[in-house]
Amino acid sequence: MKITINEAAVKINDAQSIIIAPHVNPDCDGLGSTLGLYHALIKKGHKVRIFVDDDIPEAYHILPGWEIFERPVQKIDNVDLFIVLDAEPERTGRVREITDAPILNFDHHRSNTKTADFLYLAPERAATGEIIYELLTALDVDMDHDIAMSIYTAIATDCGFFRYSNTTAFTMYTAGKLLEYGVKPNLISEALEEKKYADLKTMADVIYSIELHNGGAIAVASADKAVMEKCDSTEGFIDCVRIIKGVDVAVLVKYADEALTRVSMRSKKTDVAAVAENLGGGGHIRAAGCSLNMPLDEARKRVIAAISEAMMEKQNVD
Amino acid sequence: MKITINEAAVKINDAQSIIIAPHVNPDCDGLGSTLGLYHALIKKGHKVRIFVDDDIPEAYHILPGWEIFERPVQKIDNVDLFIVLDAEPERTGRVREITDAPILNFDHHRSNTKTADFLYLAPERAATGEIIYELLTALDVDMDHDIAMSIYTAIATDCGFFRYSNTTAFTMYTAGKLLEYGVKPNLISEALEEKKYADLKTMADVIYSIELHNGGAIAVASADKAVMEKCDSTEGFIDCVRIIKGVDVAVLVKYADEALTRVSMRSKKTDVAAVAENLGGGGHIRAAGCSLNMPLDEARKRVIAAISEAMMEKQNVD
Numbered sequence: 001m002k003i004t005i006n007e008a009a010v011k012i013n014d015a016q017s018i019i020i021a022p023h024v025n026p027d028c029d030g031l032g033s034t035l036g037l038y039h040a041l042i043k044k045g046h047k048v049r050i051f052v053d054d055d056i057p058e059a060y061h062i063l064p065g066w067e068i069f070e071r072p073v074q075k076i077d078n079v080d081l082f083i084v085l086d087a088e089p090e091r092t093g094r095v096r097e098i099t100d101a102p103i104l105n106f107d108h109h110r111s112n113t114k115t116a117d118f119l120y121l122a123p124e125r126a127a128t129g130e131i132i133y134e135l136l137t138a139l140d141v142d143m144d145h146d147i148a149m150s151i152y153t154a155i156a157t158d159c160g161f162f163r164y165s166n167t168t169a170f171t172m173y174t175a176g177k178l179l180e181y182g183v184k185p186n187l188i189s190e191a192l193e194e195k196k197y198a199d200l201k202t203m204a205d206v207i208y209s210i211e212l213h214n215g216g217a218i219a220v221a222s223a224d225k226a227v228m229e230k231c232d233s234t235e236g237f238i239d240c241v242r243i244i245k246g247v248d249v250a251v252l253v254k255y256a257d258e259a260l261t262r263v264s265m266r267s268k269k270t271d272v273a274a275v276a277e278n279l280g281g282g283g284h285i286r287a288a289g290c291s292l293n294m295p296l297d298e299a300r301k302r303v304i305a306a307i308s309e310a311m312m313e314k315q316n317v318d
Numbered sequence: 319m320k321i322t323i324n325e326a327a328v329k330i331n332d333a334q335s336i337i338i339a340p341h342v343n344p345d346c347d348g349l350g351s352t353l354g355l356y357h358a359l360i361k362k363g364h365k366v367r368i369f370v371d372d373d374i375p376e377a378y379h380i381l382p383g384w385e386i387f388e389r390p391v392q393k394i395d396n397v398d399l400f401i402v403l404d405a406e407p408e409r410t411g412r413v414r415e416i417t418d419a420p421i422l423n424f425d426h427h428r429s430n431t432k433t434a435d436f437l438y439l440a441p442e443r444a445a446t447g448e449i450i451y452e453l454l455t456a457l458d459v460d461m462d463h464d465i466a467m468s469i470y471t472a473i474a475t476d477c478g479f480f481r482y483s484n485t486t487a488f489t490m491y492t493a494g495k496l497l498e499y500g501v502k503p504n505l506i507s508e509a510l511e512e513k514k515y516a517d518l519k520t521m522a523d524v525i526y527s528i529e530l531h532n533g534g535a536i537a538v539a540s541a542d543k544a545v546m547e548k549c550d551s552t553e554g555f556i557d558c559v560r561i562i563k564g565v566d567v568a569v570l571v572k573y574a575d576e577a578l579t580r581v582s583m584r585s586k587k588t589d590v591a592a593v594a595e596n597l598g599g600g601g602h603i604r605a606a607g608c609s610l611n612m613p614l615d616e617a618r619k620r621v622i623a624a625i626s627e628a629m630m631e632k633q634n635v636d
Contacts, residue, residue: 162480162493163507169497175480176490189481190586193561197530197537200562204522212515219515236561243511243554244518268508 003118005131009138011104011118015080017047021095023087024054028063028192030086031056032154033106033128035065037083039150040141049076053093059235062191063153064146072098086128088113106131111273111282126166129154133174148181153188161189165286193236202231207240212247213304214311219244220251220300228255242266249307253300256291261299264289265307275310279303321436323449327456329422329436333398335365339413341405342372346381346510348404349374350472351424351446353383355401357468358459367394371411377553380509381471382464390416404446406431424449429591429600444484447472451492466499471506479507483604511554520549525558530565531622532629537562538569538622542614546573560584567625571618574609579617582607583625593628597621 003011012018020037022030034050041048052069060066072094079101082089089096089103090113105116108125125131129151136143136151155175159167162175179185195203209222221241223234234254241250248269254262263281265272265288272288279302281290292299321329330336338355340348352368359366370387378384390412397419400407407414407421408431423434426443443449447469454461454469473493477485480493497503513521527540539559541552552572559568566587572580581599583590583606590606597620599608610617 156480160507162474162503163511165502165504167497167503169494172490172494172497176487176494179485179487179490184483185480185485186483186586189478190561193481194563195561196563197528197534200525200528200558203558204525207518207522207525210515210518216515240518240521243508243513245512245514 001118002114003120005120005134005138008104008106008118008120009135011081012041012046012083012135012139015046017079018081018083019049019051019076019079019095019099019101020083020085021051021053021092022085023091024052024093026052026054026056026060027086028060028157029127029129029154031060031066031069032063032150032152032157033085033132035063035068036129036132036147036150036154037085037135038068039065039144039147040136040139043144043147044139044141051092051095051098053095057233059192059194059233062188064149074098084116085132089116106135109282109284111277124168126164126168126171127155127158129158130171130174133178143178143181145182148178149183149188152178152183152185153192156185156188157192166284195236196232199231199233202227203237203240206234206237206252210241210244212244214308216244216246217248217311218251218304218307219247219249220253220304222296222300223252223254224296225255238264238266248311251300251303251307253296253303255296258295259293261292261294261296262289263292263299263303265303270307270310270314272307272310275303275306279306319436320432321438323438323452323456326422326424326436326438327453329399329420330359330364330401330453330457333364335397336399336401337367337369337394337397337413337417337419338401338403339369339371339410340403341409342370342411344370344372344374344378345404346378346475347445347447347472349378349381349384349387350468350470350475351403351450353381353386354447354450354465354468354472355403355453356386357383357462357465358454358457361462361465362457362459369410369413369416371413375551377510377512377551380506382467392416402434403450407434424453427600427602429595442486444482444486444489445473445476447476448489448492451496461496461499463500466496467501467506470496470501470503471510474503474506475510484602513554514550517549517551520545521555521558524552524555524570528559528562530562532626534562534564535566535629536569536622536625537565537567538571538618540614540618541570541572543573556582556584566629569618569621569625571614571621573614576613577611579610579612579614580607581610581617581621583621588625588628588632590625590628593621593624597624 079099082101084105103116104118110123238252250266252264276288279290397417400419402423421434428441556570568584570582594606597608
């Protein structure tokens, strides 16, 4: 059932004991939105616990309070409200199993499955962090540095530090208000963009692996077994592919195991959410991904074919 | 003589025929600020010509009206006001020689030589573009897409797309207001970050050239003769150096000729403006550069020594 931001605020005001969780394979929007809301609700006197059914990548330890996250272990009684952020309840992993409380879901993904009891869905927002900012305004929360930094990080990362097409005037105004609470944008970007010297050299290897297809409209980089073994993080690798002149769709295929390949896609024109959905994945129009149960070389071919097809169909429509 | 933004607006209102120029070796802040002010003053009925004593890099051709820039050739008579943006008048090259009109200078560089007849200097501003926004407010200009896009590009590039420490709440509010006029942040960032496939592979070569010094606090990448010959643009190369974990000062040394090396520096802590000034260059605390009259290898050693010394002195102070 879809509700307004003010109706959502009433649900929260009426709840004493609250659980909040982002999706598995968490990003800074999920984690930062959860922490921003956590710090705010603790301040308002609610009893709050936050869960994530995954490890939190080391780079995200800049988020104030990241260590408060618990892993779901056993059923929790007497929970009044279960708040799910930045994805549908099914994507919270085992957190979904520890409570039967009514679910209040905030999300900005058009692909949200709308299974929550109460849903506030705002696809026009660049990040769930923006929705949390709106919510805290509705809840009349007294903003402070930790809340602001959590939400700022959520917003900044989901709009590529204000470079992606989802960046709006609202995004900038919200970020500006959050900076008034002492958030240091350079410390956040430096911490998140930071790479080990060894990983940077691996990025150079990945740059050499780039193949161009469809007259240069598709660029595919491969992180094979050797790369994945010597590399702590492939964060930012796809951005090197994305910036190639003339490229519409940038792809990074990553070895997971001999029969599993992870695929990330970024696009300037083509709807890669549709491509990813056809391959069993999902995401946004310009940033999507999927996992394919096949070896890397086969997965690469499959993805190139799927993107070429999507480009062809689009041409036929034009 | 220092003046206020309102006094500067009066000088402009009183002038009929105006020349505007940014510094040589122009960046998007200089060019975008000039174009933003040009479009605004044309709208207000002034007679305006804009000059730059340099080529305009192809990537900057996204700036609306870049082709209006003239190269300085001969003396121009009956000019009421010469506006210099983003540097002191000495840095406009031969533009300085084509007019004897009084000089009105807007800048945000602390290193400004203060030689202009009238100076509005605001070192707290992330970009001269922010100052132009303030000025257009004082001039009561009716904002439109071309003005907004020129100024947005000026601001966004000078604060590293809102990632550098100079980014303030004012920066974000101003950018938000400019987005209201239909500016597309993704098109600007894509156009400016775009790299040819060949240049990207050259970037991989430069990554392999990186040396770490001072226990990893200084990282130096070299773009030697071979690299510079096959590469159209080294834009963004230094960012690869800057993101290495543990690095305080990132350096890119570039071959110009056998006896000339250009040096760029980015820092997280050390004052590289001071280092650059000692070597005959200049810039901001966290982004500075210089040109050294010596071969690349010698220049690299000289720069590493100068940075080490600056780090040592700083330690002694602490």
